[in-house]
Amino acid sequence: MTDIREVSVDELRHLVSDRALSGETMLLNMGPQHPSTHGVLRLLLELDGEIVVNCVPDIGFLHTGVEKNMEAKTYQKAEVMTDRLDYLNPCGNNLTYCLAVEKLCELDVPPRAQAIRVILAELTRINSHLVWLGTSGLDLAAMSIFLYCMVEREKLLDIFEMVSGQRMMTTYIRPGGLWRDVPVEFEDAVGSFIDHFPEELAKYHALLDTNELFLERTKGISTITQKQCIAYGITGPVLRASGMAYDIRKALPYSGYEQYDFNIPTRTEGDIYARYSVRLEEMDESLKIIRQALNKLPYGPVRSNNRKFVPPPRSEIGVSMESLIHHFKLWTEGFTPPKGSVYAVTESPRGELGVFLESDGSPKPYRVHYRTPTFANLQIMPILSRGHFVADVVGAIGSIDIVLGDADR
Amino acid sequence: MDDRYQPVVSAFQERFAAEMQEFRGEVTLILAPEHIVAAARALRDEFGFDQLVDVTAVDYYPQEEPRFHVVYHIRALEKGMILCLRAPLNGNAPQHFSVESIYPGANWYEREVYDMFGITFSGHSDMRRIIMPADWQGHPLRKDYPLGYEEIQYTFNYNEINLRKPRPKD
Numbered sequence: 182m183t184d185i186r187e188v189s190v191d192e193l194r195h196l197v198s199d200r201a202l203s204g205e206t207m208l209l210n211m212g213p214q215h216p217s218t219h220g221v222l223r224l225l226l227e228l229d230g231e232i233v234v235n236c237v238p239d240i241g242f243l244h245t246g247v248e249k250n251m252e253a254k255t256y257q258k259a260e261v262m263t264d265r266l267d268y269l270n271p272c273g274n275n276l277t278y279c280l281a282v283e284k285l286c287e288l289d290v291p292p293r294a295q296a297i298r299v300i301l302a303e304l305t306r307i308n309s310h311l312v313w314l315g316t317s318g319l320d321l322a323a324m325s326i327f328l329y330c331m332v333e334r335e336k337l338l339d340i341f342e343m344v345s346g347q348r349m350m351t352t353y354i355r356p357g358g359l360w361r362d363v364p365v366e367f368e369d370a371v372g373s374f375i376d377h378f379p380e381e382l383a384k385y386h387a388l389l390d391t392n393e394l395f396l397e398r399t400k401g402i403s404t405i406t407q408k409q410c411i412a413y414g415i416t417g418p419v420l421r422a423s424g425m426a427y428d429i430r431k432a433l434p435y436s437g438y439e440q441y442d443f444n445i446p447t448r449t450e451g452d453i454y455a456r457y458s459v460r461l462e463e464m465d466e467s468l469k470i471i472r473q474a475l476n477k478l479p480y481g482p483v484r485s486n487n488r489k490f491v492p493p494p495r496s497e498i499g500v501s502m503e504s505l506i507h508h509f510k511l512w513t514e515g516f517t518p519p520k521g522s523v524y525a526v527t528e529s530p531r532g533e534l535g536v537f538l539e540s541d542g543s544p545k546p547y548r549v550h551y552r553t554p555t556f557a558n559l560q561i562m563p564i565l566s567r568g569h570f571v572a573d574v575v576g577a578i579g580s581i582d583i584v585l586g587d588a589d590r
Numbered sequence: 591m592d593d594r595y596q597p598v599v600s601a602f603q604e605r606f607a608a609e610m611q612e613f614r615g616e617v618t619l620i621l622a623p624e625h626i627v628a629a630a631r632a633l634r635d636e637f638g639f640d641q642l643v644d645v646t647a648v649d650y651y652p653q654e655e656p657r658f659h660v661v662y663h664i665r666a667l668e669k670g671m672i673l674c675l676r677a678p679l680n681g682n683a684p685q686h687f688s689v690e691s692i693y694p695g696a697n698w699y700e701r702e703v704y705d706m707f708g709i710t711f712s713g714h715s716d717m718r719r720i721i722m723p724a725d726w727q728g729h730p731l732r733k734d735y736p737l738g739y740e741e742i743q744y745t746f747n748y749n750e751i752n753l754r755k756p757r758p759k760d
């Protein structure tokens with residue numbers, strides 16, 4: 182049991198203004214159990230009446246030591262931890278980790294696996310945006326949108342369950358390819374989802390675009406400029422909503438994104454409404470990518486043939502002694518990549534998701550670091566909330582689409 | 591190496607005596623910790639590397655010189671280039687220099703490095719722990735910090751439990 186530590190006022194003095202010390206402004210604790218913080222985020226608000234003077238975010242309530250744990254596991258086992266970081270983007274987390282391992286080991290991924298990866302990553306993006314739309318709509322008093330979003334999300338989770346057996350924590354994308362090929366029903370299921378989803382998108386627009394209350398609470402609120410975004414390392418929809426057409430999928434294509442034709446939606450206002458419309462448009466673009474990938478889904482293997490890194494298929498183990506040895510070695514000892522460090526990036530629904538991986542030549546990663554978009558995006562909370570009402574802080578948190586599992590790791 | 595990196599690499603080799611490493615097409619420049627602020631300023635103002643992507647560290651325990659590498663990833667958004675800087679630090683409780691004045695986004699990243707590795711950044715505006723609780727002992731991502739595996743205790747005698755808890759070395 183640790184003792185309760187006393188903290189002198191001087192130690193935390195720099196966080197608040199002089200007016201707070203004289204009692205002119207009020208310090209208010211918001212969270213970590215506040216329902217609109219989308220998890221466990223604590224905000225220390227300094228208020229002048231109902232206007233926010235300053236906001237100090239406090240994170241770490243969901244810290245699970247994922248990076249430390251990954252150092253103690255082999256490369257294959259460590260991947261299971263990655264799903265749990267950003268629990269709305271499990272396929273994206275797997276993909277980023279696998280890209281880093283593949284870069285380190287120089288593994289080639291067959292085209293079919295790449296196309297399926299793209300389809301799943303885009304479905305995950307829609308899934309994540311649906312949860313964001315539902316919950317942040319709920320925060321801004323648009324109740325019914327939540328239910329419409331959850332209905333569609335359920336269909337997506339069914340697709341994930343179909344391919345991997347798991348609804349959320351899929352671990353389906355593996356270093357060197359995929360766990361196994363998709364079942365035969367996959368193409369029909371995805372096809373019927375993308376045929377049907379544009380109708381739903383139109384419904385969302387109809388529900389919110391002309392909703393006077395929603396517009397009142399989103400237009401011109403919590404603006405951020407492009408310059409500030411770049412200085413603070415903000416990427417993803419927040420950066421795009423303030424006018425910069427930057428998307429990792431276009432700038433540094435991975436998994437064959439260069440083959441697909443899609444646009445980068447941008448807005449110049451940089452307010453909550455701009456972020457809302459960028460994300461809705463992104464769902465449309467994701468549908469476009471999925472349709473293209475599905476139309477020319479190549480046939481062939483879904484895993485690399487490099488037996489030193491990728492386990493052999495089940496059918497080979499019974500007939501080939503070498504396959505059996507490889508299988509045994511890979512699942513007990515793991516593989517040994519060369520020494521060195523790599524950095525791999527993907528575009529997550531929230532922004533740039535990067536994995537820094539350092540190897541010392543042993544079967545366990547020496548250091549894994551997740552550069553997560555939420556961690557960077559949360560840093561701008563003071564800028565977003567200064568000068569606005571307390572009620573608008575809720576909208577601002579929703580608009581940067583935070584996932585605390587992503588920030589705290 | 592991509593030709594576009596050549597001007598940066600040669601300028602840094604000349605000015606900061608940086609050592610260049612290349613692995614899997616990624617350019618890493620290793621430079622002395624005291625040059626890091628000047629290097630970051632040169633990157634932002636002269637070479638158009640406008641966004642600090644990430645700051646993290648690697649612990650090479652039990653090696654003492656260098657014990658840590660602080661790793662920076664800095665991106666030029668328009669050109670699609672990314673550069674990795676590494677600053678080696680010696681000793682158990684090293685001092686380093688903050689790049690917050692150049693990239694304001696470094697604030698939280700440096701706090702995280704402080705929290706997880708115990709590297710202090712001078713010139714930082716808010717050097718507190720960020721993820722672990724304020725009264726936490728030790729720095730979890732150091733290699734000499736135990737991973738856990740606490741023995742399950744069938745007692746409510748906290749003194750006895752505390753005696754057998756794994757503790758980080760100083």
